[in-house]
Amino acid sequence: MSSNNVYTEEDAAKARLSSYEEQLIKLKKQFELVQQGTPDEETLDHMVDLKAALVTNAKLKYHKNFLQKSIENVENEVKSGTFKKPTDDSQSSAAPAEQKKSDNSGKKGKGNEQPPVKKDKKETKPSVPKINYVVVEDYGDSLMNRLKEIFTEAQKTAYPQVTNFPPIMTEATNPKFGDYQCNSALGLSKKLKEFGVNDSPPQVAKNIANAVQKGEYIKDVEIAGPGFINVHLQPEFLGARIGKLLQNGIQPPKIAKRKALVDFSSPNIAKEMHVGHLHRFPNYLNETPPIGDLQAFYKESKKRFDEDETFKARAYDRVVKLQNHDPEIIKAWKMICDVSRADFGRIYEKLDIKITERGESFYQEYMVKLVKELEEKNILITEEGRKIFFPTGCS
Template structure:
């Protein structure tokens, strides 16, 4: 904004204030039953008329100044186009209608090329707001006035009003070329955002119990969200809140003592911890004497008795080895922090809640209600059980306190199944009630997900009705992906190492993508046949597409590849064909997709974007020749600009894959 324009807008604001003051004074005189012909009233009315006349002249001058002012220069980095247009049109609407305190700014992507690239659909809601103030203005009139106040911009080539007041926005080719050039020069960078300390809780298996598909979803979704948050520059603490405390350890320790009495000196052979857990659970349910010993071991464990602690550590170590295999296969990084970590914190918290009067008796339990009037499901937290023990509710209260007060978390994220939604509403409400959580300072998100179904439409289980072991599931994925590669005879053109790498990347990638590509709040059907399909919105199709795009530059020959960095610097990017422009305009939406996901943590938007890139690239590649050859198969022409567009496409796709946790391949 120019200095002159800023001064004129300041003057406009002063005049509006004067008019409001005079209007108020006139109202006071009239309500005081003074004659409307009084000298003071006549003087005020005259002054008001002059000011309003000056105001209209000034508004026209500002509108002309806005139209004539030089457009901003094209930024050297990619921007969120939607955010930029929100600010630009927001400024225009406020200038056109200063009487509206919070005017609606509605920017959408256009559905047809003839409608431009984006649309501003604010005219109709603004017209309705004006109508409520007894100001008549049709949506089309509002659209005209918005455009009169719209500053020139590097981004906008032209605007046009369609229908009753829709404003079609056409972005400049210069910005599109600049943004693609930035990708080629610097790679893909996130939009600028305020950096925060984020604590994300995901995966969270229970010690001595096998990880199931619910843990798989939490792990895959949590890892992808963590990668996204780290990409935009947040300080992310990834926590694995494992269940390593409580009654089940009493029965496990008691069973261990009987089965392997020398466990303190010799490590017991309990590799199959799931079977060991089932044995102890049967005894716990059917043997009263054993149950008493189990409860006794819980007390000893929580009091720090050395042998009980030793047994507990052995069990945790064996369990940890199992779920680390899953994390290694899926390339997941987590910092383990089990319930045991919060034992002393739970004790201190319960004491404080008691002293401050937040707990109430309920049939031997001590419970806590959320804030009255808040929608938290109307279910209290159970802080102390009737036997005096703590619960998951207790540990979760201690956990949220630790993450805010000790870890200095500014954004807390919990990735669990949708069945826990009510629990988290109650947890957050109780945390606000006691002053642990200040929602104006700390953002909290529960990221719920639906259950995984088998192809029969029921909960995903083995044929015998058992929960599917994750390691078995991953092994089955490896087997199926290898069969698929051999079916396509890829094994005949790959080394053993290339084949192994392709097998793993496809197997794990297809499992991840099948999950992430669905709206996480919905159920989804687990089907290897659909996951490994090389058509449609699947990981296999997209990984193949990426590999094919990367091969285009290689097909230009060794000399081209050797000089590729120089070619990128010296080649002028030209986007003249409509399919070139269409592809480029899709690619530069990357910052918008990042911003969109950050709002509600729905990662499937990234998958939709990847698929859109791939299908748009196919349209481009079908009609825009990158390499031309003669009948002998010799290269006669290389369209360097289009090769660069291919490279930019691969660069954006690679970053999307990385955020989703998928590994790309140079050869499939």
């Protein structure tokens, strides 16, 4: 460093020379460890093939020792007379099969044919019941859903042994048959046979109709055809509902409140990678590296960032260029974001997590207005070129 505290090219050259000497000593030590067959983890991180070979070698050594131990155990059993030769079930079962085949070879006729052996059906896994995450407290103007609710209760009352059988409701095709129609009887009749109940569809329809709660919505129900239930609505209810719709419009159903977990995932782009480190990344403007390369590059750059003041100064310079929207730095920064985003996306997709991305850069344009407002109120403190704001109660 010169007497005037000016960082000269000579100082930079000395710093680089010192750094190279340290790297040379480090590489020499790593080379010696490799020759001795005991490379450290840092060395193995840069020698992927060697690391994989060492892992495979360790596995082979384990299997070799295991086999040697097994052989020794067998030899000891043979010497002591306690060794038992393993039986071959396949050979013992083959002889009777061949004998049976030869015995039947001379016989003909249907009387001698063996019936085919039925194979057991493949066991089916029980279906996992679906969880209804949406609970409706009030169906609002949805009359169809209210009717489904009423007929669901009627089916449960008539046949409590059958669960999870939603009623089949439709609008009536002809006004003379009523306003709505329930067509569950046929399907429910088939379902009931699983429980030993042999009610016909008309009988099922009758039992459901008898269990329907009439009153505010339903005036009457009647059985038609092979098991249809015609539903007639209350005229007073229809009149009141039409008037309400004219006054308030269609109201959506009221859903029960549920707690939902909202978390800020906050993954770091390329881990803690600093955009200032990009000046040494090879050809980053034209090639897109995999996330693994970014991580390896981050480790090396972060170490140098902490140890090399010259490198740190250049890194801060890149940050300033990023904030000033330098085209090359912006392109590099977007490349890192895209690579990282693609890697994060695989995990989020498997976890079925939806992400709304709001990185620090998202707020940059909004900060301009905020800083200006704070400056006008004279509540910013300038420190080493940075504008700092201390909220009330902080010091």
